[in-house]
Amino acid sequence: MIELRHLTKTYGDAPHVTTVLDRLDLTVPAGSITAVVGPSGAGKSTLAQCVTLLTRPTSGSVVVAGQDLTGLGESRLREARRRIGTIFQSDGLQTRRTAAQNVELPLRYLGVVPRDRRRRVAELLDRVGLAGFADRYPHELSGGQRQRVGIARALALRPTVLLADEATSGLDPQATASITALLRGLRDDLGLAILFITHEMDTIVDVADTVARLDHGRIVENAPLLDVLRDPGSPVGAALLPRRPVAASAGLVVWEVHYRGDDVPADWLTSASRELGHDLALLGASVGTVAGSTVGHATLGVPRALDAAALRAAFTRRGLHAQVAPTARELDLV
Numbered sequence: 001m002i003e004l005r006h007l008t009k010t011y012g013d014a015p016h017v018t019t020v021l022d023r024l025d026l027t028v029p030a031g032s033i034t035a036v037v038g039p040s041g042a043g044k045s046t047l048a049q050c051v052t053l054l055t056r057p058t059s060g061s062v063v064v065a066g067q068d069l070t071g072l073g074e075s076r077l078r079e080a081r082r083r084i085g086t087i088f089q090s091d092g093l094q095t096r097r098t099a100a101q102n103v104e105l106p107l108r109y110l111g112v113v114p115r116d117r118r119r120r121v122a123e124l125l126d127r128v129g130l131a132g133f134a135d136r137y138p139h140e141l142s143g144g145q146r147q148r149v150g151i152a153r154a155l156a157l158r159p160t161v162l163l164a165d166e167a168t169s170g171l172d173p174q175a176t177a178s179i180t181a182l183l184r185g186l187r188d189d190l191g192l193a194i195l196f197i198t199h200e201m202d203t204i205v206d207v208a209d210t211v212a213r214l215d216h217g218r219i220v221e222n223a224p225l226l227d228v229l230r231d232p233g234s235p236v237g238a239a240l241l242p243r244r245p246v247a248a249s250a251g252l253v254v255w256e257v258h259y260r261g262d263d264v265p266a267d268w269l270t271s272a273s274r275e276l277g278h279d280l281a282l283l284g285a286s287v288g289t290v291a292g293s294t295v296g297h298a299t300l301g302v303p304r305a306l307d308a309a310a311l312r313a314a315f316t317r318r319g320l321h322a323q324v325a326p327t328a329r330e331l332d333l334v
C-alpha cells in the first residue's frame with residue numbers, strides 16, 4: 001500500500017512561487033491499480049518524481065507499508081526505495097546488455113551472489129513471458145518486449161508498490177494490451193499496489209480499478225472505474241465514453257440515458273416506451289463491457305408531450321439515469 005498525504009511541491013521563492021502539487025492526498029491499497037489521469041501540465045510527472053523521492057516534495061509524506069519515506073536520510077531512503085519498482089515510457093534498458101543482464105542489474109548492485117541472481121532472473125523473465133529471450137539485446141526485442149524486460153527489472157527487488165509513469169505511451173494497441181494484462185496479473189499474484197500515471201484515456205478502461213483525476217496539482221475526482229463510467233456528471237467518464245451532440249428532430253427532445261447498474265433489462269427501451277405510452281426513438285448508443293459489467297449510454301428522441309418526471313422515474317426503475325442531453329455548447333465542443 002502507498003499513501004500520499006498532503007503532498008506539496010512548489011518551485012521558486014516568494015513572490016514567484018509555482019505550486020505544482022497542492023496538498024495532494026491519494027491512497028493505493030495493496031492488490032489494486034489506481035490510474036492517475038490529467039491534462040498536460042496537471043503535475044503528473046512531478047507526482048511520479050515525488051513518489052520515488054527523486055524530487056523531494058516541499059511538504060507532505062509518501063508512506064509505503066506504514067513507513068514515511070520523506071523523513072529518511074539518503075542511505076535509509078536508498079534502502080526504502082527498493083519497495084517501489086518503477087517503469088517509465090522509455091524502457092531505460094542498457095543497450096549493450098542482454099535482457100537477462102538488464103534484469104540482473106539491481107541484484108548485482110545489491111550484492112546478490114551469481115547463482116541466486118541467475119535463478120531470480122530466470123524466474124522474472126518467465127513471469128513477464130520472456131523465458132526464451134534472456135540472451136537478446138534490446139534492439140532485438142519489440143517495444144512491448146523491451147517494456148516487459150523493464151517490468152522484470154522493476155520487480156527484481158520484490159517491491160510492494162509499482163509506479164508506472166506513461167508505461168504504455170508510444171506502444172501499439174496490441175503491445176499496450178499485453179502490458180496492461182501483465183500488470184493486472186502482477187496486481188493479483190503479487191498483491192502489488194500499482195500507481196499507473198497516464199494521459200491515455202483508452203488504456204485506463206483496461207487497467208484501472210480506481211481512477212484519480214489530477215488537476216492543478218490536486219486530486220479532484222477519485223472513484224472506482226465502474227462508478228466513474230456510470231456517473232453522467234464525471235468528466236473522466238465523459239472522456240472515456242465520448243458524447244456527441246445529436247441534432248433534435250422536430251417535435252422530439254434529445255435525452256441521454258446512462259447505465260447505472262448490472263440489472264438493466266435487455267428490453268429497457270421497448271418496455272419503457274410501452275409503460276409511458278409513447279415511442280422513444282433510439283438516436284445513438286455507445287455500450288460496452290468493462291470488467292464483466294455493462295457500461296455506456298444511449299441517446300433518445302423523446303416526444304415533447306411526454307412528462308419529464310415520469311420518464312426519469314421509468315428509467316430509474318430500470319437501472320438507468322436519464323437527463324436532457326447537453327447541447328454542443330454545454331459539451332464544450334463549439
Ligand SMILES: Nc1ncnc2c1ncn2[C@@H]1O[C@H](COP(=O)(O)OP(=O)(O)OP(=O)(O)O)[C@@H](O)[C@H]1O
Nearest residue numbers: 011018020038039040041042043044045046047199
Ligand atoms: N523544475 C520546475 N520549475 C518550475 N516549474 C516546473 C518545474 N517542473 C515542472 N514545473 C511546472 O509544473 C507544472 C506541472 O508539470 P508536470 O511536468 O508535472 O505536468 P504533467 O502533468 O506531467 O504534464 P505533461 O503531461 O505535459 O508531461 C507545469 O506547469 C510545469 O511548468
